[in-house]
Amino acid sequence: xxxxxxxxxxxxxxxxxxxxxxxxxxxxxxxxxxxxxxxxxxxxxxxxxxxxxxxxxxxxxxxxxxxxxxxxxxxxxxxxxxxxxxxxxxxxxxxxxxxxxxxxxxxxxxxxxxxxxxxxxxxxxxxxxxxxxxxxxxxxxxxxxxxxxxxxxxxxxxxxxxxxxxxxxxxxxxxxxxxxxxxxxxxxxxxxxxxxxxxxxxxxxxxxxxxxxxxxxxxxxxxxxxxxxxxxxxxxxxxxxxxxxxxxxxxxxxxxxxxxxxxxxxxxxxxxxxxxxxxxxxxxxxxxxxxxxxxxxxxxxxxxxxxxxxxxxxxxxxxxxxxxxxxxxxxxxxxxxxxxxxxxxxxxxxxxxxxxxxxxxxxxxxxxxxxxxxxxxxxxxxxxxxxxxxxxxxxxxxxxxxxxxxxxxxxxxxx
Ligand code: ASP
Ligand code: MG
Numbered sequence: 001x002x003x004x005x006x007x008x009x010x011x012x013x014x015x016x017x018x019x020x021x022x023x024x025x026x027x028x029x030x031x032x033x034x035x036x037x038x039x040x041x042x043x044x045x046x047x048x049x050x051x052x053x054x055x056x057x058x059x060x061x062x063x064x065x066x067x068x069x070x071x072x073x074x075x076x077x078x079x080x081x082x083x084x085x086x087x088x089x090x091x092x093x094x095x096x097x098x099x100x101x102x103x104x105x106x107x108x109x110x111x112x113x114x115x116x117x118x119x120x121x122x123x124x125x126x127x128x129x130x131x132x133x134x135x136x137x138x139x140x141x142x143x144x145x146x147x148x149x150x151x152x153x154x155x156x157x158x159x160x161x162x163x164x165x166x167x168x169x170x171x172x173x174x175x176x177x178x179x180x181x182x183x184x185x186x187x188x189x190x191x192x193x194x195x196x197x198x199x200x201x202x203x204x205x206x207x208x209x210x211x212x213x214x215x216x217x218x219x220x221x222x223x224x225x226x227x228x229x230x231x232x233x234x235x236x237x238x239x240x241x242x243x244x245x246x247x248x249x250x251x252x253x254x255x256x257x258x259x260x261x262x263x264x265x266x267x268x269x270x271x272x273x274x275x276x277x278x279x280x281x282x283x284x285x286x287x288x289x290x291x292x293x294x295x296x297x298x299x300x301x302x303x304x305x306x307x308x309x310x311x312x313x314x315x316x317x318x319x320x321x322x323x324x325x326x327x328x329x330x331x332x333x334x335x336x337x338x339x340x341x342x343x344x345x346x347x348x349x350x351x352x353x354x355x356x357x358x359x360x361x362x363x364x365x366x367x368x369x370x371x372x373x374x375x376x377x378x379x380x381x382x383x384x385x386x387x388x389x390x391x392x393x394x395x396x397x398x399x400x401x402x403x404x405x406x407x408x409x410x411x412x413x414x415x
Contacts, residue, residue: 002034002130002152006169007226008072009039017167017226018079021125025085030120032159034130034152035076037068042131042145058103062132062142065104066092069129069148077127088119089127092140096158097133097151099141102283106141108133108150108213111158120159128155149210157217164219166206167226172233173198173205175399176251180390183400187249188231191238194249194342195221197376201340202254211235238344247352248343248397253390255383257287257336258312259368262319263329264300267293274322275303282318284311287338288371288380306369306380309334336368337383339390341397342376353377359396365389 001024003017017035024031037045045064049056056064073089080087096112119126130148135141143150149166156164173195176184190198192215199208205223214221214235224232265271272291279286289305307315312332323330339360346352356377360367365388369380381389394400 001031001165001167002148003036003072003226004148004166004168005036005039005041007167008035008076013226014038014072014076015079018076018083020167020226021076022080022083022085025125029162032116032120032126032128032155032161033076034128034148034155035069035072036130036148038072041068041071059139062103062106062140065142066129066132066140069131073127073129080125080127085125086123087125087127089129090115090119091129092132092151093134095126095128095155097128097154099133099135099143101135101137101139101141103135103139104142105144105283106133106135107209108143108154109136111154113155113158116155116159144207144209146204146207147209149207150213153210153213153217153219153221156219157213161219164214164221166221166223168205168223169226170205171225171230172223173203173235173250175249176390176394177203177253180253180387181251181394181400184394185400187233189234189236189240190249191240191344192235193238193375194344195235197340197342197373198250198252201252201342201376201378202256202338203250203252206235246343247345247349248341248399249345250342251339251390251393251397251399252342253337253339253386255337255386256309257306257338257380257383258309258315259304259306259333259336259380260312260315260319261302261304261331261333262323263302263331264326265291265303265328266326267299267301271326272303275319278318278322279307279315282314284315284318288369288378290369304369306336306338335383336380337386337389338378338380339386339393340376340378341393344375346375346377355396356393359392360389363388363392365392 008014008017021033077087077089098110099106099108116126130151132142153164173187174184178184196211199206199211221235287306291303294301365381365385367379371378
């Protein structure tokens with residue numbers, strides 16, 4: 001069971017989460033629960049660091065950020081003990097979560113769950129601080145924003161759990177952000193592939209890495225509200241979803257994109273490799289890439305790509321030496337957004353792209369970049385056009401449909 005920050009934000013909610021955990025235990029299950037930091041704790045800690053230091057040391061940042069999740073677990077253990085059960089709280093390190101050394105966005109490389117398994121055998125409810133681990137160099141690391149989901153999935157895989165329940169402040173996975181599309185539909189079942197594309201293209205409900213991990217290790221995810229008992233969304237392998245895949249499952253979006261344009265890149269082999277290697281070494285996630293071939297021989301090319309806005313400064317820093325060396329100009333645009341449609345049914349249906357582009361055209365929205373996968377089409381557009389684009393596409397593909405469940409709470413824990 002994993003509880004997001006909103007679900008443990010105050011004493012009453014923490015107690016509610018504790019009661020849910022206890023109820024599961026009383027049904028006869030062994031329970032490992034992963035908790036996030038309470039409410040906006042992580043944001044507050046980041047702010048504190050930035051007030052103190054313009055570019056906080058990443059190792060120390062992880063020491064600081066990992067405390068939020070520990071607070072939640074210790075407090076929850078106290079409540080559970082008062083309810084007459086035995087609970088033990090563990091840090092990520094104590095829980096055996098071993099990561100690589102890339103601070104603030106570490107990846108899990110191993111889970112040594114023997115301490116958890118011992119505690120379960122002794123009849124304990126085990127509470128694990130989400131979003132953190134210990135690196136192969138024995139330093140505390142964190143797993144990137146929203147990382148508690150990944151902690152939960154990794155532990156579920158390691159202990160062979162029947163299910164990884166993600167309790168959150170939304171009712172499940174929707175066909176679009178209900179704040180933008182009020183009649184968005186709750187999806188009872190989605191495939192890993194679809195949720196992966198959705199998470200990658202802006203849906204805030206599950207952290208991308210957690211879904212990757214779940215798919216790779218065959219962990220069944222059940223995403224549901226911590227505020228009531230509605231069934232929520234189950235994430236399973238594509239073969240297990242409905243017989244006939246709907247053409248389009250969801251419209252997702254992001255307003256957190258920045259575009260970098262490199263003007264005058266020498267048109268010689270190896271340059272694109274050097275540019276992207278520099279970005280990869282700086283741990284910048286590059287999304288869409290476009291390169292224009294020069295019109296005539298010997299001219300220079302332009303290359304554009306998008307990065308998360310939060311990575312823009314890192315991207316610039318990584319590229320400056322190359323830009324100086326090759327006489328390339330770096331231009332950036334921070335006000336970009338992205339709208340995507342996702343659906344496993346797209347694999348077998350032609351004409352989806354045409355319908356997307358025509359719909360955006362009718363709304364007078366200019367498409368600046370495009371990328372596709374077998375089950376996704378994404379368009380980069382101006383950030384301020386995103387809500388209009390989402391509504392238009394949701395309507396064009398008739399995604400509202402029957403069984404719409406309205407929800408009052410914001411979409412996504414960590415936006
Ligand atoms: N507390 C961390 C964050 O806010 C991790 C998480 O909530 O999953 O990003
Ligand atoms: Mg969170």
